[in-house]
Amino acid sequence: MGDSLTAEMITFDGHGGDEVEAYLVRPTDGQPSRGGVIVIHHLPGWDRWSKAVTRRFAVLGYDAIAPHLYSRVGRGLSPDDAAAAARAQGGVPDEQVAGDMAGAATYLRGLDTSNGKVGVIGYCSGGRHAVLTACNVEVDAAVNCYGGFVTRDVPPESGMWMTSIIDQVPGLRAPMLGLFGNDDVSPSPEDVNDLEKVLVDNGKSYEFHRYDGAAHAFFCVDRPAYRPEAAVDGWERIETFFGRYL
Numbered sequence: 277m278g279d280s281l282t283a284e285m286i287t288f289d290g291h292g293g294d295e296v297e298a299y300l301v302r303p304t305d306g307q308p309s310r311g312g313v314i315v316i317h318h319l320p321g322w323d324r325w326s327k328a329v330t331r332r333f334a335v336l337g338y339d340a341i342a343p344h345l346y347s348r349v350g351r352g353l354s355p356d357d358a359a360a361a362a363r364a365q366g367g368v369p370d371e372q373v374a375g376d377m378a379g380a381a382t383y384l385r386g387l388d389t390s391n392g393k394v395g396v397i398g399y400c401s402g403g404r405h406a407v408l409t410a411c412n413v414e415v416d417a418a419v420n421c422y423g424g425f426v427t428r429d430v431p432p433e434s435g436m437w438m439t440s441i442i443d444q445v446p447g448l449r450a451p452m453l454g455l456f457g458n459d460d461v462s463p464s465p466e467d468v469n470d471l472e473k474v475l476v477d478n479g480k481s482y483e484f485h486r487y488d489g490a491a492h493a494f495f496c497v498d499r500p501a502y503r504p505e506a507a508v509d510g511w512e513r514i515e516t517f518f519g520r521y522l
Contacts, residue, residue, distance in 0.1 A: 280304045281334045288383040290343070291375025297344040297351060298380065299327050301334035302389070309391040311416075311522030312384030314377060315342040316398030316405045318493070321359035322346065325496055329399075336515060338395075338522065339387055343380050345373060345405075366437040367401075370408055377409040393522045395450075397514065398423060399495060404438065410452060411444040417521035419453045419514055422492055424462035427470040445474045451481040453517045455510045457490030457503070485513060 283301045290296035299322070303310070313333045317326035322344040333340035344350070345368050350358025362368060381394045395417040398406035403423020410418035420426075429439045452475070456468050463471070468484065475482045487494065487506035494503040495510060 279335055281331060283331065283334075286341075286383075288343075288379050290347075290379040291372045294348060294376075296376050296379060297347045298383075299330055299342040299344075300340070301331050302339045302387075303334050303337055305337070307337065308389065310337055310339060310389055311391055311393040311395065311518070312339040312341065312381075312387070313518065313522070314380045314384070314394065314396040314409070314415075315340060316377070316396065316402035316409070317342060317345065318398075318400035318402050318496075319359065319363075320400075321350075321355035321362075323355035325498060326399075329495075333518075336518075338518070339384055339389060341380050341384060343376055345376065363436070366435055369437055370441070373405050374408060374412040377405070377415075378413045381413055381415060391522075393417075395419070395518050395522050397421065400424065400493060401438070404441070407445070407448075407452070408441055410450045411441070411447050413449070415450050417453070417518060418448075418450050419455070419517065421455050421495060421510070422457060422460055422463060424467070424492075426463065427467045442471065442474055445471065445480070446478045448475070448478075448480050451517075451521060452483075453513060454482065454484040455513065456484065456486045457492060457494050457506065458486050458488050459491040462492065483513075483517075485510070 330342040346358040346362040349361040397419035399421040403420040490503040490506040493501040
């Protein structure tokens with residue numbers, strides 16, 4: 277691990293052969309072989325916080341990439357405007373997300389420093405997308421940080437495409453770490469229980485940690501929902517989890 281990094285904007289081939297914009301950060305410590313991490317941004321978009329998280333994984337010794345899921349409608353726009361444009365179209369279809377994540381995994385494995393292992397982590401809607409990815413893409417570890425609407429559909433009035441993906445969870449291809457706030461409403465503690473039951477019933481490898489006094493977005497340092505104790509513990513568990521599998 278070290279603090280010397282290179283960061284750049286790149287593109288890779290995503291779903292349907294579309295060009296997807298991404299933020300790539302790599303250590304420059306001379307380590308010949310290392311794992312890769314895909315960071316899936318939250319619903320507010322491909323923002324400064326998401327890129328800071330990506331850099332953190334590079335500091336931990338991984339090649340880290342944050343795909344811009346709103347590339348097709350929001351290239352050149354601010355994160356807020358790109359997110360608004362995506363929401364106006366109902367969000368990003370699951371098939372497209374899975375295709376983009378497959379492209380990101382292929383890109384990471386194609387780097388000359390790759391050890392062939394790739395993990396995925398997502399926050400908020402990205403947590404749901406991390407579960408979706410681990411059910412449809414060959415990855416080695418997945419982290420779901422308070423991903424909502426895994427076990428139930430979004431309300432019809434939301435105008436979003438997101439529906440439950442609980443029927444896909446029996447096909448989970450990688451160990452999963454889940455980090456949740458007990459004061460959250462999406463996912464609620466009941467939602468987390470429902471997801472855990474399916475994992476148990478299907479013999480999946482997982483570990484869940486739940487935090488009292490924490491609601492949604494407790495990792496986000498620049499939001500009122502930030503909860504330092506929960507976030508610090510969560511980061512320690514993420515580092516240990518990826519260290520085990522990547």
